[in-house]
Amino acid sequence: MSIYYYRPLVQTGSERPQGALPLAGGICWFTTVELLERNKPSVFVPASRLPDDVLKRLTAARKEICGLTFETPRLMGILNVTPDSFSDGGRFNGAAMSLLHAKDMVEAGADIIDVGGESTRPGAVEVPREAEIARTAPVIQALRxxxxxxxxxxxxxxxxxxAAYDAGANMVNDVSGFTFDSALGPFCASNDLPVFVMHSQGEPETMQNNPIYENVIFDVYDFLEARVDALVAAGIARERIVIDPGIGFGKKIEHNLSLMSNLSIFHGLGCAILLGVSRKGFIRTIGGGEEPSARMPGSVALALAGVSQGVQLLRVHDVFETKQALQLWLAVIKGNLR
Structure with missing residues (x-):
């Protein structure tokens, strides 16, 4: 596991001071980095003093995945084809409704459609493989x-x-960080599939039963670092791995807020970052919105907080609203419409 952790103090704006470095080749930049160790006070150092290998991971542009580049953030539209999704209550688990909703999301600005057939909300039980395949494969084939x-x-x-790959899927998004099924990583490697690796503490059925961390930032970082290393060893190129800190998965509200405040630390892994905060329960706790669909404003606010720290992908339910907010944010940051 890492001894040192590096958190760039991220800034935005078209005017950059001399010596400013691009964050992961995107629109954000930094001049100073917080150097952290477990159980020791942090120190702030000029970016120019960092080791070359650290600087390369923090500054290098992330490679394109399935034709998508990351100069500006991308949107992953959520398509739940489950009868018990926390966010939409199964509104889109019928084939016709799924196709219509996916088409609407793409027209609204979604760059990726993420199809899920097993609810991973807190308290959800495992779905048999056969049932999950029956829910997802026909929808993916029709979408393709x-x-x-x-x-x-x-x-x-x-x-x-x-089954999804045979039906036309291009990527695999695993909320267990490729720890649930040992055959999944090798399958993705053998078929050269990009992967999304998420941190989660425990199974969905029990993950919110008093999750505990020594230090949530370092613990999540160490987990993701170990999983990236394992997948690279299995044959998946680092540039085809996207990491996700797993907001809301086995985490209390203070854990979620700490991760949101320190997202830039994860650029040290040298991978693109996916942030999934859409309609999460802690939005209700802080800002209200009993029904998940009423948490759109909070979801958009968190999405913008993420991109202000250099996050490359946002997994969202409300594509149009997030796209509109992102376009305005980018226009302000750039100072123009280009």
């Missing part, structure tokens, strides 16, 4: 016939991923 954007399968299981 009408959409040109990449399609991701949101699953923890190799058999489901294989």
């Amino acid at each position: 016939g009408i959409l040109d954007v990449p399609i991701s399968i949101d699953t923890r299981k190799a058999a489901v991923a294989e």
